[in-house]
Amino acid sequence: MDLLLPAASWLMAAAALVSAGACLAARRAVPWQGRQAAVVMAAGMLLMATGGTGPLGALLIGALLLVSGMIGTMGVRGATSAAPCCHRALGSLVMAICAFHGAAGSVGQGVVASAGHGGHGLGGALGALVLLGTLSVVAWTIAAGWRTTSHRGRAARLLAVESWAMAIGVVAMSIAG
Numbered sequence: 001m002d003l004l005l006p007a008a009s010w011l012m013a014a015a016a017l018v019s020a021g022a023c024l025a026a027r028r029a030v031p032w033q034g035r036q037a038a039v040v041m042a043a044g045m046l047l048m049a050t051g052g053t054g055p056l057g058a059l060l061i062g063a064l065l066l067v068s069g070m071i072g073t074m075g076v077r078g079a080t081s082a083a084p085c086c087h088r089a090l091g092s093l094v095m096a097i098c099a100f101h102g103a104a105g106s107v108g109q110g111v112v113a114s115a116g117h118g119g120h121g122l123g124g125a126l127g128a129l130v131l132l133g134t135l136s137v138v139a140w141t142i143a144a145g146w147r148t149t150s151h152r153g154r155a156a157r158l159l160a161v162e163s164w165a166m167a168i169g170v171v172a173m174s175i176a177g
Helices: 004-025 032-050 054-071 082-105 122-146 153-176
Strands: none
Touching: 004 032, 004 153, 032 054, 032 082, 032 153, 054 082, 082 122, 082 153, 122 153
16 A cells, blocks of 8 residues: 555646646637646646645645635636636645645644644545545546537547546545545
8 A cells, every 4th residue: 555655646746747738738728717727736736746745835735726726717607618617626626625634634743733623533524525526526527528518629639638637636636645
């Protein structure tokens, strides 16, 4: 099991880079809100994969992912890109919860313990949310693959690659966390 965790961390980082690269390569098929969310998710996953963030860093990455997810859905209501932007926002939310779960898991270092959350089962609740969120991201990815999209050709292929890479990254982050 110990060998699986570093591999999952680097799989999560590689998937994030593929997802962000596909999102950026799709250019105008993805609004700026979606592109920034993909880049922030990739940066957050890379930082989490290096393992040098510590509890405070994990909290900051989680907060950044939450804000990025909210920005990722601004102004897309009614647009054809609304569903993929909400999918990215869900991915950001799950990654933020994973980051918070990682910070809560390091209660022994004193940062989270001093906040008073150690004895309240916060780690267990966050673990359940991570599992539920991961299953939701994967289910949304599968459902999105069955639906017809408004994009055709290269953009549709890039968006499918981005969606699946994000789902793989979220699953890997759940395993690594």
